[in-house]
Amino acid sequence: MLNGFMKKFSGKKSSKETAKKRLQFALVYDKLEINEMTLENLQKDIVEVISKYFEIDTKSLQLEVQREHELSALVFNTPILCVKKNKGYNSKT
Amino acid sequence: MEGKIIVVTSGKGGVGKTTATASIGAALALEGNRVAVIDMDIGLRNLDVVLGLENRIVFNIVDVVNKRCNLAQALIRDRRIDNLFLVPASQSDNKDVLTPLGVQRVAKQLKNEFNYVIMDSPAGIEKGFENSVVAADEAIVICTPDVSSIRDADRVIGLLYARSITPRLVVNRIVPEMVARGDMLSHEDVMDVLSIDLLGLVPMDDQVVVSTNTGMPLVMHNQSLAGQAFRRIAKRINGEVDLPIIVPSVKTGVWNRITQKLGLNK
Numbered sequence: 001m002l003n004g005f006m007k008k009f010s011g012k013k014s015s016k017e018t019a020k021k022r023l024q025f026a027l028v029y030d031k032l033e034i035n036e037m038t039l040e041n042l043q044k045d046i047v048e049v050i051s052k053y054f055e056i057d058t059k060s061l062q063l064e065v066q067r068e069h070e071l072s073a074l075v076f077n078t079p080i081l082c083v084k085k086n087k088g089y090n091s092k093t
Numbered sequence: 094m095e096g097k098i099i100v101v102t103s104g105k106g107g108v109g110k111t112t113a114t115a116s117i118g119a120a121l122a123l124e125g126n127r128v129a130v131i132d133m134d135i136g137l138r139n140l141d142v143v144l145g146l147e148n149r150i151v152f153n154i155v156d157v158v159n160k161r162c163n164l165a166q167a168l169i170r171d172r173r174i175d176n177l178f179l180v181p182a183s184q185s186d187n188k189d190v191l192t193p194l195g196v197q198r199v200a201k202q203l204k205n206e207f208n209y210v211i212m213d214s215p216a217g218i219e220k221g222f223e224n225s226v227v228a229a230d231e232a233i234v235i236c237t238p239d240v241s242s243i244r245d246a247d248r249v250i251g252l253l254y255a256r257s258i259t260p261r262l263v264v265n266r267i268v269p270e271m272v273a274r275g276d277m278l279s280h281e282d283v284m285d286v287l288s289i290d291l292l293g294l295v296p297m298d299d300q301v302v303v304s305t306n307t308g309m310p311l312v313m314h315n316q317s318l319a320g321q322a323f324r325r326i327a328k329r330i331n332g333e334v335d336l337p338i339i340v341p342s343v344k345t346g347v348w349n350r351i352t353q354k355l356g357l358n359k
C-alpha cells in the first residue's frame with residue numbers, strides 16, 4: 001500500500017511525520033472510498049493539463065490534505081518554472 | 094434538576110474510555126456535583142472494577158432498562174467520594190438486549206436526579222455505540238496518538254456530527270519523550286488531522302495501572318499526572334472553560350536538571 005506515491009511524501013522524516021501523512025491520506029481514502037491508484041491517476045491527469053500551459057517542476061509536486069471543520073481539501077502544489085508561450089492548448093492570442 | 098448526559102466513546106477499544114469515564118466522573122463528583130457513571134459495555138463490564146465497586150453489584154443497567162428493578166436499586170453509591178454513583182453493565186447478556194428507546198427512558202430519569210451522567214461506551218460503532226449515544230447531550234471522543242486510534246476517532250466523530258453532537262477530544266497515553274524525538278504524533282498533529290475541539294491531554298502514567306489494581310479512583314492520587322489531567326478536564330466540563338490545557342512535557346525533575354547542567358544527559 002505504501003507505494004511510490006506515499007514514499008515521495010514521507011521521505012526520511014521522523015516516524016510521526018510518516019504517521020501523520022499516512023493518516024491524512026487514509027481518511028481521504030476512507031471518506032471518498034477511493035484508493036491510492038485513483039489519486040495517482042488524478043495527479044497524472046492534473047500534471048498533464050497544467051503542463052499544456054506551464055513548464056512545471058514535476059519533481060517537487062506536492063499533494064496535501066487540508067482540513068477545516070467538516071471539509072477536507074486536496075491541495076495540489078507545484079512550482080511553475082515558466083509559461084509555455086505558444087503551446088497554450090486553447091490559446092486565444 | 095436537568096442534568097447533562099455525556100458519552101465517552103472512541104471506536105477503538107483499549108484507548109482509555111473506561112479509565113476516562115471513571116476519572117472524569119469521580120472528579121466531577123469531587124467538584125461537588127451529583128454524578129452517575131453508567132457502564133454501557135454490556136457483556137464486558139469493567140467500570141465497576143476500575144472504580145473498586147465490583148463486590149457490591151446486585152442489579153445492572155439491563156435490569157433497569159428492562160424494568161426488572163427500579164433505577165434506585167441499581168445505583169451503587171461510592172463510599173469514598175460523596176455523590177458518585179455507578180450503574181454497572183450486566184455480564185451475561187449481549188448488546189442486543191438494550192433498545193435505544195429503553196435507554197432514552199432511563200436516561201430521562203437519570204437526568205432528573207443527577208448533574209452529570211457519564212456513559213462509558215463499548216468499542217465499535219454498532220448497536221452498543223448506538224445505545225450509548227442515543228440520549229447524549231455531549232460527547233467526549235478519546236484517542237491515543239497512534240494511527241489506528243485516530244482513524245477510528247475520525248469515523249466516530251463523523252457519526253456524532255450526523256447526530257448533531259459536536260464532540261470534544263481527549264488525547265490519552267501521551268509519552269512526552271517520544272513526542273520530543275518525533276516518534277509519536279503530538280497533540281497538534283492529532284488536531285490537524287481531526288479538526289475537533291480539544292478537551293484535554295493525558296500522559297501515559299503508571300499510576301493508572303496501580304489505581305486499577307487497587308480499585309482506588311485515579312483522581313484521588315494527588316501525585317498522578319494522569320489523575321491531575323482528568324481533574325482539569327472535569328473542571329473544564331464543569332464550566333471552567335478557560336482553564337488552560339497543559340501539554341504533557343518531558344520530566345524536568347531536580348535530578349534531570351542537575352544531570353543536564355553537568356552535561357550527563359547525552
Ligand SMILES: Nc1ncnc2c1ncn2[C@@H]1O[C@H](COP(=O)(O)OP(=O)(O)O)[C@@H](O)[C@H]1O
Pocket residue numbers: 103105106107108109110111112113139265266267295296297298299301302305319
Ligand atoms: N493514561 C494512561 N496511562 C497508562 N495506562 C493507561 C492510561 N489510560 C489507560 N490506560 C490503560 O490502558 C488500558 C485500556 O484502558 P481502558 O480505560 O480500559 O480502555 P477502553 O475502555 O477504551 O477499552 C487499561 O489497562 C488502562 O489501565
Ligand SMILES: [Mg+2]
Pocket residue numbers: 110111112134139213214215
Ligand atoms: Mg472500556
